[in-house]
Amino acid sequence: MTRAWVRVVGGVDALIFACVPLFPAFITLTNVAFPGVSIVPLPIALVVLATVAVLAAWCAFELLTTRGETAPTLRPIIAWWICGAISTIFGLNPRDGGIFMCIFGFGVVWHFGILRWYAVPGFFRTTFWSIVVSGTLACAAAIAMVVTRIPASQYAVANGRAVGTFVLPGELAGYCIVFIPLAYAVATVARSRALRAWAWTGVALGVVAMALSFSRTGWVGLACAVGFLVATQARRRTRGAAIGIAVVVLALALVLLMFNVRHNPSENYTRISIWQAAIGAIDRMPLTGAGPFGFSHLYPMVRLPDGDATAFHAHSMYLTILAELGILGFGAFVWTVWTFFTQLRRRIETAAPHARMLALAAAAGIVGSLVQGLIDTVSVIIFGLFLPMLALALAAARTGAGEL
Numbered sequence: 240m241t242r243a244w245v246r247v248v249g250g251v252d253a254l255i256f257a258c259v260p261l262f263p264a265f266i267t268l269t270n271v272a273f274p275g276v277s278i279v280p281l282p283i284a285l286v287v288l289a290t291v292a293v294l295a296a297w298c299a300f301e302l303l304t305t306r307g308e309t310a311p312t313l314r315p316i317i318a319w320w321i322c323g324a325i326s327t328i329f330g331l332n333p334r335d336g337g338i339f340m341c342i343f344g345f346g347v348v349w350h351f352g353i354l355r356w357y358a359v360p361g362f363f364r365t366t367f368w369s370i371v372v373s374g375t376l377a378c379a380a381a382i383a384m385v386v387t388r389i390p391a392s393q394y395a396v397a398n399g400r401a402v403g404t405f406v407l408p409g410e411l412a413g414y415c416i417v418f419i420p421l422a423y424a425v426a427t428v429a430r431s432r433a434l435r436a437w438a439w440t441g442v443a444l445g446v447v448a449m450a451l452s453f454s455r456t457g458w459v460g461l462a463c464a465v466g467f468l469v470a471t472q473a474r475r476r477t478r479g480a481a482i483g484i485a486v487v488v489l490a491l492a493l494v495l496l497m498f499n500v501r502h503n504p505s506e507n508y509t510r511i512s513i514w515q516a517a518i519g520a521i522d523r524m525p526l527t528g529a530g531p532f533g534f535s536h537l538y539p540m541v542r543l544p545d546g547d548a549t550a551f552h553a554h555s556m557y558l559t560i561l562a563e564l565g566i567l568g569f570g571a572f573v574w575t576v577w578t579f580f581t582q583l584r585r586r587i588e589t590a591a592p593h594a595r596m597l598a599l600a601a602a603a604g605i606v607g608s609l610v611q612g613l614i615d616t617v618s619v620i621i622f623g624l625f626l627p628m629l630a631l632a633l634a635a636a637r638t639g640a641g642e643l
Contacts, residue, residue: 249362251294253369255349260377260414261287262623263406265342269335271535271551275406276393278384288342295345298352307355311582312575312629319571320347323531326564330530331537339531342622350626357634364643366631367425367597368434374418375441377403378448381411385451398501401451405619412457413617415449417604417624420464424600428593429643453501455494456615462490464607471599510554510614512546513538517553520562528565537562556612556621576609579629586636593642594635601632 264279265288277284310316323343327336356362381403388394393402400408419442426438449461466483473479499507519541520529529537535551542550553559561569583602587595605628608620 248356248359249365251298252349252353252356252362253365255291255294256366256369256627257373258287258291259619259623260373260404263404263410263619265338265622266406266618268338269532270332271335271532272549273406273551274396275402276390276396277404277406278390278393279404291345292341295348299348302348302351302355305355310351310354310630311633312350312354312578315571315574315578316347316350316626319568319575320344322527322564322568322571326527326530326533326568328530329527330563331533332530332535336531336533343531346622346626350630353627353630354634357631357637363635367421367429367643368437370418371422371425371434371437371441374414374422375437375444377405378415378418378441378444380404381448382444382451398503400453400501401448403448408452409454409457409611409615410617410619412449412452412454412460413608413611413615413620414624415445415452416457416460416464416607416611417601417620417628419445419449419461420468420600420603420607421597423468424596425643428596431643434643453497455498455502456611456613458490458494459487460607460611462487462607463610464603467606468599468603471603472596509547512543513550513554514558515543516541516546516550517555517558517562520553521558521565524562524565526565527567528561528563531563534559534562552616554616555614556609556616559616575629579605579633582633583636586633590636598632598636601628601635604628605632 261279261284264277264284266273267277267279267281267284268288279287320340320343323336323340327333327340330336353366357366381401384390384403385394385399385401388399397408401411402408403411405411405414422438422441422445426435426442429435429438449457466486469486470479470483473482516538517534520534520537523537523541532551534553535549538550542548553562557569560572564572580602583598587598590598605625608617608625611617612620
């Protein structure tokens with residue numbers, strides 16, 4: 240493999256990771272009414288989408304024309320995408336569903352690309368540099384915007400909570416759940432002083448951004464991610480598990496004490512009626528669902544009399560998948576998650592200490608996201624982080640790549 244090829248492969252992956260903080264702006268490409276303000280202009284969102292599309296097409300071509308080890312997640316992820324495509328065809332919002340399936344397809348290609356090329360010299364170093372630098376800058380921007388109250392419209396709509404480029408505070412929180420454990424892992428295993436400095440800065444700014452998001456689900460999700468990482472890294476499992484549980488309990492206590500801080504109290508119980516409406520939506524279209532972004536179209540027909548006038552998702556990742564992709568799509572999702580954790584458990588046993596740390600940190604972000612997903616639906620996770628982080632964890636645990 241030529242040096243030029245190595246630089247191209249690593250550069251493509253780094254560029255896509257650098258664009259992730261802009262992914263939530265893709266919601267502006269749909270007809271869905273979302274309760275937030277995107278500071279990313281529509282032309283920039285289109286440029287980012289076009290760039291990712293070109294890079295994904297190139298990666299897909301390379302994956303199909305070169306030989307490599309078959310990904311252990313191949314079948315469940317392809318099944319997940321096919322179920323989504325079927326739901327789009329028979330769904331209630333084929334235009335926006337088609338956009339979603341294209342972006343989801345980019346994530347599928349990205350996932351397999353990471354698994355294929357992670358061990359290429361320089362690839363993983365460039366990847367982690369991109370994650371750390373872009374994440375640090377994204378968190379710094381979110382903090383600066385809430386401190387300066389600029390833009391004023393975003394500050395007002397979000398009740399003074401940090402948002403940044405993520406449209407909604409929960410999106411920023413979802414990003415931090417994944418970013419903070421990974422930045423911490425890089426800070427502890429990297430040999431490069433510059434990378435360690437960036438990573439520690441990213442951890443600090445990520446924690447501040449998470450706090451300023453005032454996302455209750457985000458705080459609990461991050462606590463679960465930290466608890467998972469502590470429990471799996473501890474030499475004594477019982478001690479690690481105890482510390483992990485303590486972290487989660489502390490987060491829950493913090494949420495209860497600050498339950499209505501920067502939140503409109505009238506919104507505390509809106510999720511309950513939306514969840515009930517989601518159950519009604521699942522009952523009406525159980526097999527293939529209403530299609531991606533179809534829940535908002537079906538919601539008026541299943542809305543409870545005292546429920547919110549509109550809802551663009553089910554305020555639960557699991558209920559949203561069931562309502563929009565049906566039992567088939569949800570089954571493929573569960574199959575994907577099960578395959579990931581099964582494979583990770585097998586690979587982590589023989590991984591080098593630095594690789595184990597990186598793999599478990601990526602997995603911690605997934606665990607935290609799954610917890611946050613119980614009562615929230617975070618597009619930046621679905622669009623830009625879920626599949627790549629699965630691949631990053633599996634690839635780091637498998638390969639014998641050098642240290643950072």
